[in-house]
Amino acid sequence: MKDIAVHIENLSKEYRIERHGKAETFKALDGINLEVERGKILGIIGSNGAGKSTLLKILSRITYPTTGKITIEGRLASLLEVGTGFHPELSGRENVYLNGSILGMSRQEIRQKFDDIVEFSGIEKFIDTPVKHYSSGMYVRLAFSVAANLTPEILIIDEVLAVGDAQFQARCLQKMDEAKASEGRTILFVSHNMAAINHLCDEVIWLKEGQIVQTGKAEEVTQSYLLQMAEKSQKVALKDRTDRSGNREALLTQVEWLSPQQGALISGKPATLKIDYVSGHLETIGNLRCVFNVYKGNQEFVVTLNNDMSGSGIHQVPGRGSVYCHFDQLPFMHGEYSITCNLFVNGRRSDKVEQAFRFKVAEGDYYNSGHKTAEKRPGVYVAQKWNTLPPAYGSTP
């Protein structure tokens, strides 16, 4: 017989909301049925508002369901937000005790683990300083360290890996790995970090509008989730933007991604950027130049798309039309990008729209190497070849 740690039956949660003066009910969760086996790590994914947080809140008894029942076998602790109950006036040491007992540890338990907690946080020197003098990084590290040293049988984690620097995050992942290895620990883990989900979870559920749309092995579920997320048409109208500069000989009206996957962008797969422009008075445009700068997030420059630079001049085109930028293999890595668009007519800047639009790229096998790339940071793939042979032009400088 299977040893079930968490058993969820027909769970629903309704919120009453007021809209236009009328009371409406909104189903945050709608008929969830789920069994989590003891010792397993279950990942929960879904877009914002899918019901993930509501589910965790009910599991950790912060709020109660409208219908249904959950049976939890074992001691449960939840890390919905690290550092809950921290008080700025108290020292790090006092806050460890405070936070520990709020998380359900007895004073004796905390005393036993105190040294581990402090060591893990790496702030031994400041443990007797009031936390109001801590940097936000130190604060979060101490808070997470308390949580990481909890030893409940069932642990609920929500996005804690979004905290701290890369090094600290790596240690947290390692700590979770240890937790996974240690016998009988059941973990429910909510994250937007698909790499972490794939790495840690045995099973994943995908929530959408309060219902489970898919349950299965981590890789399978995250893959179909990512595909679905990317499958939104990535088209942006620019004609109504007023924050633009240039002499306005011609204006950009719309930018749209086309792909064989209904507009979904996948690394290594074909994709085309379609740019619509219109000129108020020119019948034909002698020379049209597009300079599209791609940024990672909002600021960091990644690459520029420039038809002149790449040797494809656009001459004598109609005053209204479209220009296409084709990629046989989309070189962008998994992530989100934004583009600042520049349009030049006959060598003079005609239109410029900063942060004109954003787009998302789902991970894909750019190099056709057979394995999925592990790269989760936005960036670009470049051609590369590896072997043990020196180059034909010799190995000495």
Added chain:
Amino acid sequence: MSRNRIIISPRGNSLSTALHELLQNKDLLWTFTYRDIRVRYAQTYLGLAWSLIQPLFGLAAVFILFFKIAKVETGGIPYLSFALSGLVFWNYFNYVVTQSSSSLVNMQAMIKKIYFPRLALPFGKSIVGLIDFAVALLLLFIANLILNQPVSGLLVFPLILLLTACTALGIGTIVSAISLRYRDLQQIIPFALQLLFFVTPVAYPQALLAGLIPEKWTWVIYLNPMAGLLELFRGFVFGTAISPLVWVSVAMAMALFLTGVLFFMRTDKKMADLL
């Protein structure tokens, strides 16, 4: 192997589960208490001395107002002893009602993020108040010694204290739960307490109040638990008369407590959604 089993259903926790959990989490109660005390005196120059200064100023105020100006009669008991015997419990009552009433709203960030026995918040305040209470009681003890008043009767204080705590927590739990939805209530509390202070025989004897209303309505005074509790305490300490009507006050104290906790439990499962 027996494991801790938790069942989550729309009905929420029962009263017995809640009290049981509260007892299981004694450490949490102590931690809240410790935090409140530490935070209260953090960065204060006088620190614990404030526990002494506050009742002394309160005493000076009622001394001038009721003794010097209104010239109330206390039946041979030195006014300082008399007033202090009332203020000891009144100040505690006042502190616990005020603090527990705002305990939920002040901790809303935590309520929204984590589960813990919510009752620990208002209940913790009744423990924090004990420090001030102890200082005030010591003051009363010293005053009685100096003014040649009996001190042995003071030993009845645990009983009166317990009933005062019940009353204060009863009010505090109700107010804290309601003020999650209607914050207005928190605005009312300070001046409601001030009004209550004047209609409670704290700084003047009960007879003064009873003289204002027809005799058959005297029992109404005892609907205010603090009235009966102070009469009971003074009866034990100074040997003054205790009316059988104090039972009304004792019953009210317990009824308030039970109503408060039950009401609190009913709101408990909705708390996070109300914030």
